[in-house]
Amino acid sequence: MARYKSYDYNQLMMVPVSLDKQLSAGSLEYAIHRVIEEYVDTSIFDDKYRNDETGCCAYDPKILLKIILFAYARGILHSRRMERACRENIIFMALACGQQPDHSTLAGFVSSMGIERITGLFTQVLLVCEKEGLLGGTHFSLDGLKLSSNASKEWSGTHSDLLKKKERLEQKVKEAIREQAKEDAGGEDYDAERKEKRIKRLTRNAERIGTFIANNKPRKGRRGNEVQSNVTDNESAKMVSSHGVVQGYNANALVDENHQVVVHAEAFGEGEDAHNMGPMLGTAYCAPKTACRCCGLRSKCLRNPNSPQRQVYFFHTKPTGGWAYEMRQKIDTVEGRKMYGKRMKIVEPVSGNVRAQKDMDRFTMRGQKKVTIQWRLYCIVHNIEKILHYGRSFTQAA
Secondary structure (H helix, E strand, C coil): CCCCCCCCCCCCCCCCCCHHHHCCCCCHHHHHHHHHHHHCCCHHHHHHCCCCCCCCCCCCHHHHHHHHHHHHHCCCCCHHHHHHHHHHCHHHHHHCCCCCCCHHHHHHHHHCCCHHHHHHHHHHHHHHHHHCCCCCCCCEEEEEEEEECCCCHHHEECHHHHHHHHHHHHHHHHHHHHHHHHHHHHCCCCCHHHHHHHHHHHHHHHHHHHHHHHHCCCCECCCCCECCEECCCCCCEEEEECCEEEEEEEEEEEEECCCCCEEEEEEECCCCHHHHHHHHHCCCCCCCCCCCCCCCCHHHHECCCCCCCCCECCCCCCCCCCHHHHHHHHHCCHHHHHHHHCHHHHCHHHHHHHHHHCCCCECCCCCHHHHHHHHHHHHHHHHHHHHHHHCHHHHHHC
8 A cells, every 4th residue: 555744734833034035146136125225215205104193104115115116027017916925925025024015005105106206216226227337328219118008998989989889888778778677577587687787887887988078178189180088098098019009108218328227217198209209308399380381382391281280291302401301311321320220229128128028018007197107117127137237236246
């Protein structure tokens, strides 16, 4: 007869665990712990709390930051999974120092962070990059990464489209009520509870669209025409990406050439990178609306002669001036083409690392400001990884 080792769950085991030794040098969790603990000043969060004399003690912002950043680095984007990891994963336990913040605390910390605080955190991590010798400061590349938001494409459309959808939902409610009344009169056996739930769901969706139309004006595009709104997140937009059409944001990153460190990051609810270049670079030239008013070629130069937009159709003669012309002339040289070719190896790997390697492939927040906060947290994870691999003091510690 076969013999097996006996086991008994009715016993105690003394398992010594040193939280400090779980964060081994050379690992990403070690880099996150060290950067946040030694270099980041979290006093900017103090004004959020009013528990100086009364109320319970709050979780230290450093603990919450470590949990969130490491969770993002492991593709854990939802707060409930973060909460579970703090109970089950020894690395999260070490970063949280044995504390177990719940999902509402973690989600609220990110959503209420504010642009000023995340900008301060992002800047402090950049200063660490500068101290570790990672920034060149001479050549930068800019690109956008289109990521899905916490909103569905099915709830998008112009106001007329949404109104038609509301009318269709109301019609379905009427049909469901008539069908239910007919079955009641005929004494037929049917699932009344299921049909009542369906009627309530359809009614709720119709009311939701009606409330949105009543409280929001039609969304205008850059040409003045109406573009699609979204009932769930009206600051997001439908965008064509390499992964198909997504309802989301265009996450822009300005990347330094030296070690692919992100020096500026912001999310926009617009798919065209050219339109987002101004806010990303700080300044942008725009011709005044009166510039073309008296031009004899206005009707041939503009697609819409009544529009203030300067959208050029063609030139009768070769242009001889202007920033766009000078940029084309600069790029159309051996040195210019060589410089422009650097873009592929500077900024594209950042997008690949964020989306594919880290699985930070969507946003869980809603609204442009909150999505920008989350996007900068994603970029902080990327920058800390660069500090780990190329930072002078970090590579020596490993």
